[in-house]
Amino acid sequence: MTPARSTDSIITPLTRKDFVPKVDVRWCPGCGDYAILSTAQKIFPELGIPRENFVIISGIGCSSRFPYYLNTYGFHTIHGRAPTIATGLKVANPDLSVWIITGDGDGLSIGGNHLMHVLRRNLDVTILLFNNRVYGLTKGQYSPTSLPGHKTKTSPMGSIETPINPLCFALASEATFVARTIDTNPKHMLSVFHAAANHKGTSFVEILQNCVIFHDNAFKDVASRDVREDQILMLEHGKPLMFGRDKNKGIRINGMTTEVVTVGQKGVKEDDIVTHNQYNMDPSYAYILAQMSFPDKPTPMGVLRSVKRPTYADQVRDQITKSIEQRGEGNLQSLLLGTYFWSYHAEGQKPKASVADGSVFRPYDEEIEIQSELKAKAEKLNENPLLRFLREPVKNVLGKYGLTSGIFVAPHDSIAKTIQTMKKNKVECLLVVDGKKLVGIVTERDILLKVALQKMDRETTPVLSLIKIRPEKIHESSTIGYAINKLSMGKFRHLPIQSSEGPLGVLSIRNILNYIYESASGEHPDS
Amino acid sequence: MESNVKKSVTELESVVIRFAGDSGDGMQLTGTQFTNSSAIAGNDISTFPDFPAEIRAPQGTLPGVSGFQLCFGSNQILTPGDTPDVLVAMNPAAFKVNISELKNGGIVIANTNTFTPQNLKKAGYTSDPLEDKAFSQKFKIIKIKITDLTLEVLKDNPLKTSEKTLCKNFFALGVTYWLYNRDMDYTLGWIKRKFAKKTDVIDANSRALKAGYYFAETSELMPTHFHVSPVTTMEPGVYRKISGNEALSFGIITFAKTSNIEVVYASYPITPATDILAYLSSNKHFGIKTLQAEDEIAAIGMALGASFAGNLGITATSGPGMCLKAEMMGLAVITELPLIVINVQRGGPSTGLPTKTEQADLLQVLFGRNGESPVPILAARSPSDCFETFIDCASIAFKYNTPVVMLSDGYIANGTEPWKIPAIDDLPSSHITYADKNVEYVPYQRDPHTLARRLAIPGTPGQEHRIGGLEKNETGGVSYDPENHEKMVCLRAGKVAGIARDFKPTEINGSDHGKILVIGWGGTYGAITTAVNRLQKQGHAVSSLHLRYLNPLPLDLHQIIKNFEKVLIPEINLGQLTMLIRAKYLIDAECFSKVQGRPFAIQEIETKIRTYL
Missing domain, CATH: 3.10.580.10 (CBS-domain)
Known part of the structure; x- marks a missing residue:
């Protein structure tokens, strides 16, 4: 059988290979970034988006080399400013699937302001924030997410700063989608990326990512398989907040805070455990979950919040459409003429501007009519040889x-x-x-x-x-x-x-x- | 209006009026009305508003004085005038701030109702300056109880007294209308349209205006009135009055329309650039996507992102905002994307003088980035010139795929002049040439003539590529190769230098050789040209030229300079263009510097040139 002629309507499904460019990846061996890259290369072909519509925007830092390692459109910009470039890009072309790659230094330190504003505007992009709690590319200084006491070359006596919790930052910035995953659990990362990609609005994903060189084992309490079950709370919409090897520990909300309880002990029943609702419009719920972390409480992983709100680029376009509906598409000539204008029809003549009611406003069309009448008259004169002298100078x-x-x-x-x-x-x-x-x-x-x-x-x-x-x-x-x-x-x-x-x-x-x-x-x- | 023949009429060539009062007195409106009526009467005009940085400083105080100066005449008018012939002072503070600039023998129209002990004290007077012989001998002071007269004529009007008092600026306007033989029809029509259904307000303002006019006509305070004939040198066509910021906004919309390109305009509010964002935002039906960014950096980032997506990204700022944009401009230089950065210059450094004019950012925009970072720089010379200069900037940005800086300044941005409205069909259009989709895409492959790299925009199948702030080789790979870096540095510099090949021959005002050549750029155009024209009329071998292109400089500039004995460069800075000209052409060009937050007076330049004659 003759194979069907290939046409544009037959789209060959994309594979991981389509997203792997011919360049060497230059991260340190063992870096958590490899797992994230590999997950991205895995999920991109699965999203049903043409390859040319992906754009990866990054700032500066180890994570920000990411665009070079994906065979899509990419822009490695400047420190902390990726959200601004992404905003212009998305407003210019809302059909693009835009991914912002940032880190704890890029996104929360130098670029903290832009991160806040892109979140509250709800630009339809996915933000992957690689949190390794250290500056890697500048060789190991403490970052805004480093824990107090963290000793580095620039904090030899330990960091004296209170760290920012990226999830809390995002929630306080009115983010519509907030999730967390970790580089050692690719399966979980994949599911979170899927949820993030499918969310319309800004999807903010914190990825706990290990820097083997400057801050190895930063997440040892939640990273390895053997501790996961007791020290991580896996969030699933509609399921109770249960964890532990025996699946008997749970989260109960008491007033304004969370408490860890064991079902069957001290009269705790299954009904006392909170059922996770990622669609809760009140961000306080997600916020108190985000506040939990090991060792006091299990560290939550998964989607904390996913709510709907109009997106920025759509609203920019909607206002233009509405304005055109109300006022008609802008007429350039009438804009330039403005609300009043005057004309000199011949040299030295007093300008012609007033009309009978004393106002000088004349709609453009009327002015054009007058002008074209004059033109027609002039042409008529030209046809008549007897009257041609009327065009002679006085x-x-x-x-x-x-x-x-x-x-x-x-x-x-x-x-x-x-x-x-x-x-x-x-x-x-x-x-x-x-x-x-x-x-x-x-x-x-x-x-x-x-x-x-x-x-x-x-x-x-x-x-x-x-x-x-x-x-x-x-x-x-x-x-x-x-x-x-x-x-x-x-x-x-x-x-x-x-x-x-x-x-x-x-x-x-x-x-x-x-x-x-x-x-x-x-x-x-x-x- | 000309029925009164008892009073004499004196014909004048041009007149400079300054309206001054509290920032809540409506002086900007009053000045604008006078300007529009004069334009419609056929005079050439030029205006300059001078308002305080404080929105409403305490009433009656010196910092709260708001002024509006205009010059109208029967000949070509290129500046708002050096010294006012008439000062309308609505209170003692306005009198104090402005009196020192009034021409000897000039007229003061003062609202004596406001010259109360309390207001005099606020203005720092211990006694009434209107009674001071030092003033009354030097100037013709016309004392009018403007507030009382306004309230008197409006006594039947049902508005509250406080509202009626607000009409006093129209009374003052009426007085000046009679004094300069202006028709009231335009303003009466404007009042009707402006206050549409508020009949009491229409009545009050119209009556106040007429009352001022007839008061002046009958009062013995003013024995003479003046007439300024229409200009005879205007090219036939349709005209409007335009400010620099308006002209810039029109340039943006026009370029978008004629070149059929989508525009993203992103900006952070900052005086005096803000008006452009406001103007474009209130005209969304033209399709310009206006974004108010969270800061100056975000604004230029958004613009650059839009350019990467195939739109034209534009941002505008003033003063310290320009410092914040420097890093992103560097990114635009290395990624070679079209981008327009508008700098409406104001007094600096730092916050400096937000509402005052200056031209001290030239070297900053030329050199204020790390590395060899060339950008074309164009400067507008007058309010209406902002239109054409913007279109020129955008055409360069597209043809050469480069960020372009457009310089305006506070004087041009807020000043107004008549503008001959162009026919849309005659305007140039531009387009970006994208890389050929049928051959393999090489991100830094260049057009051999312009050296512009070829662009491919996201969404185009098969041309996926990465750009960024790291140095690249031709194929778009990150490259730390020493020779490649030098090559790319030279290519970027050569590309910008080559733009000069497109420039039309530099226009010289006067002979192409002679004793003195005055070179200017930006808002000094009107003062320089008028001063040089005056000297030429007296037979002096003085010429002038005004540069729109500051980087690269025009190719013919060197030859022109060589034909003169002396080069003088008036600048509102300490000699920035002068430094460039001296360095580039190894000549002893001299700077005439003034850095007072205000434009040059014609007389200052004329006097300076004379010292070399």
Whole structure:
């Protein structure tokens, strides 16, 4: 039989081999890390996740070499900061299966702050904290989990610090999944890893891990087979907290603390023993379990707490989705325009911004409509050869017909002088100019209406008191069409024209009509 | 509004106004309203808010004074102005803090209701300074009982007296509107929109504004008012007013959209960079993933993690926050991932002057990491320039797979100016080139031209690989080989140096040769350019250039420098760029230094240049 053609839809199941890269592992012989690596390589193919979706993020320390020894994506980052990198990674791509590898120094000392925040945010990652109660990579200094009195090169008289309990730290940081396992019990480790991988949210796993070089036998009370049964409490959801060679010892909760009791002695019945509930929403229960340790009480192993809470990356995405639902997908152009804006359609023109109600807010669409209408009009003009001159600059008209000389007065010139200037130059309109600045415009009409009717003193009153200040004016390079529009919209008879040097002259509607006549007929209107 | 012809009108080219009062007096709002009205009237504008680090220092005290300065004019305006022509002082403390900077012959508009013995004492006065001849001879002091007049005009309004008192800033605004011939329409419209259904509040603020305007128009206190014509040099187009932090936020959103890239913006609140996080967070519908991190380190870590995943990671900070990011920047350098680190500089060292401006982080971002750790550094020159500079940074980060530092500063971040809104279609777009999926992936194999390594992102089958802070060889293996290390150090340095090939020729303001070349970077642009333009108009052989690219420096810079007799570098530090220029080109460049938490005045630079002419 011809074998079926291999297609993408047929996925070859992954095996341990797929996760073993071609590099030498450089941990010390006998290090507990080997057991953890081997468990990871065993469980990864079993999770049903494509290999390319695994990302291992670590900080600094012996444990943090872990990513190099797994053939997945990996990032060996900097001391204590792996949770921050993992947060950005997971937010960017929530489909990835992200594993943070850290140690008691990396996670609880230099990186304590980040560990706390990744736990409370409930980022959907698995954190494996290798706790060997010593700094290994820097050659054996005491760590935040070292017991009091621990003698090292930097604590020759013994550590004076109270150690942190990683499980209590995690619970106090509102972790949703908290578990403990040990490097000498691979079967237990595998089951804890499975539970951690399947938890949606931050899964925090403390692994008691032996450092053969700098802190050998740190966990001798709970590590070896012969002591396990009497000194470890194996947690199983729904099962009573029983332990001991004879399975007759148990944990009873008395008020706010735990006590070790023996079933059948001193009237203790099986019902008195607590049934383990890892889904208990109250973290106090897990916390008092986490407080137990040998020799006073058995050391708990397994899942202490597993509760549901929304995850960080999901919530980041949900808020974006919700925002888009409420406001529509962001429109870049309208964002850039903002709530108010103004436009200069031609050089030197007063900006166009106000609308009838006195507000300057105009929705973007409306602005675009206005712009495109203008564009369409302009194109139409281009099609009509007769009207093409409307696009010519006004300086063409000004050069032929406009008034450019003898039409200037200064603001403080008297009204009498103004009238004389008009008479002398036979013009009906003057520009009031201060140096190179156009201050205003004065017409025969202004003189007639204001001077004649208000009986002003012609000799002493300056022309400034008559004029309309800030008159509409246009730049010499503005188009004739624009000038016509200005004149008709503003119902002006005269329009000052200026260049960047200052006022040049003034145009009337008659000047423009003459220019049109000439352009259309080819002959001078006066001929 | 121009009906009153009894009072004379004086035409001015530009005006500088400073509004000052208690930090609860609404001075920022008042200044902003005046600015917007001026922009809409067609003036060019530039603003600079100056607020205290304390959110609400005790009322009436000197540390509680909040100020807002703006310059508006009929010509190109590049700075908020050296010395105010007008000071609006809402209380004695505001008067005391600002009076020394007022121009000789300048106008003071004082709210005399606040000049009570108690407030005078708080400001450290033993007698009323408004009655002091030393002031009244030097300045034109206009005394107005602003609080009383506001309450008087609002006596029918049902609001509580305390609420009515709050409207006094609108009365003061009205006075300045008349004084500078401004239209009230924009502000009246704004009040209506802002207070939508609170009709009493709309009524109160609108009436206070109008009352101020008409009071000024009729009062004999002000015989003259002024007019500043619209600018005639603006390019046609649609404009808005923009601050540096806004422009930066827009740059981020725009780059994400035009390059079709997902962005993670992670930041820890710190003045003056915080606004960017707030702005992006309130515009989530643009899809930017904003993360408020637990600290500065986490913020850059999150950004780098996002970049590793194929998003663009961005973080921003100010002042001491930059120190905390150094280690992660080193990781970004060695892993060669695109990342943007924005530093909105403020006064330092340490907590320093959180709300004041400075440019003293240049050498830190250039050298402040262990090892040979090259990063490209770009600096924005003005508020609106933050937009383009960010897009430039992001394009470099993508093309060269490198972290990039963008420098802004407190002056640019909070200052505003008009901005011609670009057409979206004209904006550049970028994309990352990922490694070919059909050939074996080699993590540190490089593009022969750019020297950028090729990226493969998690989730891509067959390209699984490990990166990290340990030195690697080309295939991605950890390597302690001495020669490999030197090779990688040189490749990383060469990659960053090579970015200079992409730069457009450096623009020179003025002739390409002459007596003096003034070189600037960052927020000193407006003051330098205006000073140099003034001197050029007087016929002096002075030119200036403003560097956006601080690392690498432009390739043509050396040749340009050679064509001048003297190089002067004004900086808000003790000579950081100067040190680089001297070291790199072996020239006797001179620093003009000022480190007062405030920008250069145009006059200061002009005077300094003159000493060489």
